[in-house]
Amino acid sequence: MTETIFMDEDIQREVLDELLWDPAVEASEIGVTVDAGVVTLTGTVETYSMSSAAEAAAHRVRGVKAVANNIQVTPPSDRTRTDTDIAKAAANALEWNARVPHQQIKTTVRDGWVTLEGHVRWHYQKVAAYKSVRDLMGVRGVSDLITVAAPSASAEEIKSKIEDSLTRSALLDVERIQVDVRDGKVILKGSVDSWVERDKAEKTAWAAPGVTDVENQIAVSS
Incomplete structure (x- = not known):
């Protein structure tokens, strides 16, 4: 399968569009730069929830490998x-x-x-x-x-339950994700096409009984 290449200027434009689309974000107050798929957000917003929403919006865009959130939160005087x-x-x-x-x-x-x-x-x-x-x-x-501090479970049991859940997901290609478990800690490796898929894999791992930590090493293809 041919890997899709996302140019930084295209990612920047789509992140800006996603910020404008999200009603929880004050897009006019946020700056966006992109370098090798890494998005940096700057600017000033009134609430931490706006900053978090902007970060989540950037992660939803295809081709984004990581997000550096440098947005400053400055509540207005009446808040x-x-x-x-x-x-x-x-x-x-x-x-x-x-x-x-x-x-x-x-x-x-x-x-x-x-x-x-x-x-x-x-x-x-x-x-x-x-x-x-x-x-x-x-x-x-x-x-x-x-x-x-989750209830104890064997590494084999945790691994099996996570892989079964990944297989059920319509969003993920389980063949591209590897699961390793050590003393309750799950390590995810492989590659996916978007940050949304990466996040879905991590949430799936956290849902398994016995998981105390998740290290997500899954790469986002660009």
């Missing part, structure tokens, strides 16, 4: 919150999210930057905790240091 306000809001958001075992998570806020620590049994709980605080008013960034 600025003290660290105490943000900490209280974060604690409430985590407690009210049914997917989050909030008793196991410690939250620290400094200069608008939220740090999450603790441990959960499943990766989806880690993601839910991150999303709970990401969109809070006044948040400038989030460091998610939560670890996953």
